[in-house]
Amino acid sequence: MPKPSVAELRPVVHPSGLKDRRSGEHWAGRIYMREISLRWTRHLVNSRVTPNQLTYLMIVAGIAAGAALLVPGLAGAVAGALLIQLYLLLDCVDGEVARWRKQTSITGVYLDRVGHYLSEAALLVGFGLRAADLFHRDGATTQWGWAFLGTLAALGAILIKAETDLVDVARSRSGLPAVQDEASVPRSSGLAVARKAAAALKFHRLVGGVEASLLILAAGVADFVHGDLLFTRIVVCLLAAIAVLQTLLHLVSILASSRLR
Known part of the structure; x- marks a missing residue:
């Protein structure tokens, strides 16, 4: 079977509204990765690789990014960033292959969410261990306090995602349809303004x-x-603080909106 062209793939695997999803499409996907992924997808749609296998590879790439940060020096940071780009690419490709083959499934959606939880947590835990100087690059002992902050950031990142996902769980168990984007706007005008400001700054995405x-x-x-780990440790503190703050603010935002009604 001949490979489909990019022009043939695009309307099927990038249906109308895909790149405009408020919470489902990453900015990197809109700007560049969806165009790159199309070129990969056209080579995979006729292969024996299944969408779920691609999702498993995505998970491996994401966890490997966290492990790569244990490599001392600039090499570890570069490897981690490149592996996250591979993770993002596979996150696009698995869904595109599934849509072309009409093999979308609940299992695929579930694995995708699990992959996001594991990969982003692994990255932040790995970063905390990097800041802790696990291999004594910057001192004689491992400073586990930095590892704790990285783990705290990872926990916050997981909880933020869980807070969002649990809205649909709660609505489903109550017999309600999936939440609409407009329902995420807080009913309080003050909270709505604060939410818009946070969305504009996008600090929560960090x-x-x-x-x-x-x-x-x-x-x-x-x-x-x-020549040391000063900036790594500053960023670990920053990410831990953002994760804790955003976990609380996101919970308040959900409770103050109509998403649970």
């Missing part, structure tokens, strides 16, 4: 895999120039 990997890479470059 604990996401792509954004965190770029921050980690920037910190790695700065550490390489400075």
Whole structure:
């Protein structure tokens, strides 16, 4: 069977509204990764690789990104950032292959969510261990407090995703349809303004895999120039603080909106 062209693939695997999803499409997907993924997808749609197998590979890439951060020096930060880009690519490709073959499934959606939880948590835990100087690059002992902060950031990243996902769980168990985007606007005008400000600044995205990997890479470059782990440790503190704050704010935002009604 001949490979489909990009023009043939696009309307099927990128249906109308895909790139405009408020909470489901990453900015990197809209800007560049969806165009790259199309070129990969056209080579995979006629292969024996299944969409779920691609999702498993996505999970492996994401967890490997966290493990790569244990490599001391700039090399570890670069490897982590590149593996997160591979993770994002596979996150696009698995769904595209599934849509082309008409093999979308609840299992695939579930694995995709699990993959996001595991990968983003692994990245932040790995970053905390990097800051802890696991291999004594910057001192004589491992400083486990930094590992704790990385784990705290990972826990926050997981809870933020769980808070969102549990809205649909709660609605489903109550016999209600999936939540609509407009329902996410808080009923309180003050909270609505605060939410819009947070959305404009997008600071909450910094604990996401792509954004965190770029921050980690920037910190790695700065550490390489400075000769220690100062910037890595600053960024670990920043991500932990953002994760804790955003976990609380996101919960308040959900409870104050009509998503649970």
